[in-house]
Amino acid sequence: MTEPVVETEKLSKFYGDFKAVDGISFQIGQGECFGLLGPNGAGKTTTIRMLYGYTPLSSGSLKIFGRDIRQDLRAVKQHIGVCQQEDNLDPDLSVLQNLLVFARYFDIPRALARQRAEELLRFFALEGRSGANIRELSGGMKRRLVLARALLNEPKLLILDEPTTGLDPQSRHQVWERLEELKTRGLTILLTSHYLEEAARLCDRLIIIDHGRIIVEGAPAELVARYVGREVIEVVAPTEEMRDFLKRQRADFEDLGHRLVVYNQNGDELFIHLAKDFCRRGCTLRQATLEDVFLRLTGRELRE
C-alpha cells in the first residue's frame, strides 16, 4: 500500500479551555478526494489551517507526504495548494500578475510560471480576463482564479476550504466540473463544504466532525445507507394518529413538530399506506441524501 498523503493522529487545537479540534485522526490516500464536513464552529477551518501550517498544533501528530509538519513545514508547503475561505486575491495586481507574483513565492522560474499561468487561466476559462483588475471580476471568476492560483505550484495535495460558498449555481457547477477533472488526473484533494450535495458529488470518503471530534467516517453513499437508508418519507403537518401509527409500525422517524422525517425506507409499502390513510397531500417519498445524514447526526439547532 502506498503511503498516505495526509496522516493525522489525535490532532488537537486548544484555545485556553476551548477545544476547537479535539483529537481527530484520519488518513487521506493518494488520489483521494476527502471531505471534511461539520456545522459552523465544528473545527473544520482550524483543522485545515493546521494542515497548511497556519495554525500550530496543540498536540497530536500531523504528517503530510510522510513528513512531520512541525519539522519540514516549508518543504511540505512547497507541494500544497490552498484555496482559503476568505477571498485573498491581491487587489493591487491584475489577474495574470496575481498568478505570476504568487508563483514567485514558490520560486517558480519566470518562463515556467508564465506558461503555467496561461494554461491555468485557460483551464478556468479566464484567459480573456488576464489583464483585468481583481475588482472587476464576478464572485465566480474570483473563485476560479483562487483555484488557478492554488494549482500554480502543481501541488500534490489541494486543500479547499468551502470553495463554492457564495457562488451562483452556474458558477458552482463550473467549479465542480473543474474539480472533477482534477480528480481524474489523480490529484489528492481535501475539501470542506457546507453543501452536502457538493460533498456527495466530489468526495470519495468523508468525515463529519462536530465539537472538534469525528462523528462518522465513510463513503457518502455508504453513510447514507448506514444512517438513513435508501429513501425517506417527509410528512408536512402530521396528525396525532399518524404519529401513533408510525410508533406502532416501529418506524424510524424524527419528529420536528410541524414535520416528520421517516428514515430507512426500503420499498414503498409504508408510504402507500400513509398516503392512502393519513395524508391527502404533504407526504413525499424521496431519495435519502447526505444532508439527511448530516442533520440527523449533528442535530438541527443553529450553530454560530
Next chain:
Amino acid sequence: MNGVWPKQISRRFLRVWQRNFSVYRMTWKINFLPPLLEPLLYLVAFGIGLQSLVGAVRFQGQTLSYMTFIAPALLSVTIMYNAFFETSYTSFVRMYYQKTFDAMLATPLTLEEIITGEIAWAATRSLIAAALMLTVISFFGLVHYPQTLWVIPLSLLGGAAFAAIGMFFTGLVPNIETFNLPIFLFITPMFLFSGTFFPLENLPGWAQVLAQILPLTHLVNLARAFTLGLWQNRLWGSLLYLVVFTLIFFPLAVARMRRRLIR
C-alpha cells in the same frame, strides 16, 4: 519563542519585497510625484516666505541660509514618512483588509520573511524618495558633493529604523484609526522637535536631552553632516543609535505580528 531574534528568515523575503516593487512600478508616476514636488513646495514656502524673517542660521560655527539648514531635514522627514507610513497604514491594509499575508502564509514563505520583506521594502521606498528629493535639492545648490551621496545608504538605515517601529505599531493597533495615536504622539513631535526646522540649541536644556531620545534627531544629525560636508566623530553615536534602534524594533515587530497573526 517570542522576543528572540527570528530564525526563520531565508533570502525568500525578497519575494515579498518583489511583490511590493511590482505594485509600485505600476503606479510609479504617482509614487514619484511627492518626493519631487514636496521639496519644491517647502523651498517656495520657506525660501521665499520664511527666509526673509529668519535670515541666516548659525550652525556649528557656520552661517547658513535657512534653506541650506532645512534641506537635510526635509530629506530626513521624507525618509521617516515613507518608511513609517508604508509599514503602518499600507501594511495594515495588506494584512487586515486585503488578507495578503494570509495568502502568503499558505506558500513556503514564513511570517518572519513576510515581515522582513515588508520592512525591507519600506526602507527601499525611503531610499527611492530620498534619491529623488536629493536630485531636486541639488539643483538649488543646497548640498555639498560628494559627501551628500552618503545620504543614499543613510536613507536605507533610517528607513529600516522607522519601518521597524511602524510594523511594531501595526502588530499592536486594534484598528487602522488607532494609528493616529503614534502619529500624534510620536511622529508629529519628532517632525517638529528633532533639530529639523531650528537648531536643537534653541531649545531649553531638558528638551535638548529629550530630543536625543528621538530617532529623527539622529537621522537629521547625520543627514545634515552629509549635505553640509561637516562630518564629526561624535556622529558615530547617532549612527550607532539608528542601528541599535532597528535591531531592537525589528524583532519586536516580528514578535508582535506573530502574536497577532498566528493563532
